[in-house]
Amino acid sequence: MIYLQEHEYDVYDASDPTTYQKAIHCPQFTYWKEATNDEMNSMYMNGVWDLVELPHGCKPVGYKWAFKTKRDSNKRIERYKARLMVKGYSQREGIDFKETFSFVSTKDSFRVIMTIIAHFDLEVHQMDVKTAFLNGDLDEDVYMEQPTSFTEVGKEHLVCKLNKSIYGLKQASRQWYMKFDKIITQNGFKENIVDRCIYLRVNGSSYIFLVLYVDDILLISNDSDLLIETKDMLSTHFDMKDLGEASYVLGIKILRDRANGVLKLSQKTYIEKILKRFSMHNYSSSKVPIVKGDKFSKAQCPQNDDEREEMRTIPYSSLVGSLMYAQVCTCHDIAFVVGMLGRYLSNLGSQHWESILNTCPQKVCWRIY
Structure with missing residues (x-):
């Protein structure tokens, strides 16, 4: 493990x-x-x-x-x-x-x-x-x-x-x-x-x-x-x-x-650093990381060399890893979508990248009573 x-x-x-x-x-x-x-x-x-x-x-x-x-x-x-x-x-x-x-x-x-x-x-x-x-x-x-x-x-x-x-x-x-x-x-x-x-x-x-x-x-x-x-x-x-x-x-x-x-427990500072690093600090937050109808599949992966070359410089795996740390520590509500997005690390498409940008949480606190 x-x-x-x-x-x-x-x-x-x-x-x-x-x-x-x-x-x-x-x-x-x-x-x-x-x-x-x-x-x-x-x-x-x-x-x-x-x-x-x-x-x-x-x-x-x-x-x-x-x-x-x-x-x-x-x-x-x-x-x-x-x-x-x-x-x-x-x-x-x-x-x-x-x-x-x-x-x-x-x-x-x-x-x-x-x-x-x-x-x-x-x-x-x-x-x-x-x-x-x-x-x-x-x-x-x-x-x-x-x-x-x-x-x-x-x-x-x-x-x-x-x-x-x-x-x-x-x-x-x-x-x-x-x-x-x-x-x-x-x-x-x-x-x-x-x-x-x-x-x-x-x-x-x-x-x-x-x-x-x-x-x-x-x-x-x-x-x-x-x-x-x-x-x-x-x-x-x-x-x-x-x-x-x-x-x-x-x-x-x-x-x-x-x-x-x-x-x-709060990872607000860490999450804000992620958002700033990937130029998302001006985005509005979402209540849920994934909604009904969102789909991720191999069909969205690059189909030719030009598409693969286009996605080569996209920091997809870096963002998945950053989200994974937040998920493991406090943001358990994004576990499903991070797991889904992680399946396409080796062959990501533009739709996968757009989906992960919509996944980043703006501010999450996890409570223990």
């Missing part, structure tokens, strides 16, 4: 630079320069690599910079983030990596947890693991080129021998999960046998759930002291950022009315 994650369908900001050179020559270069310096400091502080001579017969993997403007649920800029990544696609299986599988919490579990929170009126806080993947230890010998503009004087000919599972490595997510699982289970938490990214610790009448989403952590408890104790424990082992009460997780806004026992 495949569980879609928010970062896989996180709609990019068109103003974000795509290379290091573009970042340092754009109007926001001061912020991007500070972000890259912070990233490199994290590398040095965590001992991510050692500079060594490249062994004979070995080939270093390349690197790239990823830049992203982080915004809150109200679209305000929170910070500028730069990430140094290796070009993992050049890794060779059996040499540079062996296992890559890593557990990921499901959206079904997320909704169950939200229901428990609303029903028992629990505290729910959020923490972020800074440079999470840098905590994972590598079992293989992997060499990376030194980042341009950050090479050490007199050592430009050396390469980076990675000690930690830097972002971009195929095994990075797995190594981080294994490290986190080992630490958390040693501190009294028990792993859920169905969803391996959910942990529970019970202390008398007090209990706390811990939900891991790669580098985002949700803490749910009926005891504020146990909540503080768990935060302190996590901060002891990892470089953490305490975000306080959870309000915006994985692109989903959490709205609570604790007096009436109501919890709402």
Whole structure:
């Protein structure tokens, strides 16, 4: 089974630079320069690599910079983030990596947890693991080129021998999960046998759930002291950022009315980003995503080379994927039509594209009582 994650369908900001050179020559270069310096400091502080001579017969993997403007649920800029990544696609299986599988919490579990929170009126806080993947230890010998503009004087000919599972490595997510699982289970938490990214610790009448989403952590408890104790424990082992009460997780806004026992989940910001990306932000909303009489069939697929060429540049699969994430998280009412539209990813026609444009929801909230 495949569980879609928010970062896989996180709609990019068109103003974000795509290379290091573009970042340092754009109007926001001061912020991007500070972000890259912070990233490199994290590398040095965590001992991510050692500079060594490249062994004979070995080939270093390349690197790239990823830049992203982080915004809150109200679209305000929170910070500028730069990430140094290796070009993992050049890794060779059996040499540079062996296992890559890593557990990921499901959206079904997320909704169950939200229901428990609303029903028992629990505290729910959020923490972020800074440079999470840098905590994972590598079992293989992997060499990376030194980042341009950050090479050490007199050592430009050396390469980076990675000690930690830097972002971009195929095994990075797995190594981080294994490290986190080992630490958390040693501190009294028990792993859920169905969803391996959910942990529970019970202390008398007090209990706390811990939900891991790669580098985002949700803490749910009926005891504020146990909540503080768990935060302190996590901060002891990892470089953490305490975000306080959870309000915006994985692109989903959490709205609570604790007096009436109501919890709402909204992807309004995410959906508006989709609409803007596909030039639909001025469209009016529809009450239903599909109406009686709408039909999708192979007969609507391109019938000749000219029609196929016309549809080749249409971002159909990208929009289906973006809708799929909204459907899995909160917009369950579009599940049928997204499933129908998904059948024609490999051979879409103009009528399918027109239908999907009419599918995009303008604003959807899912309630839990």
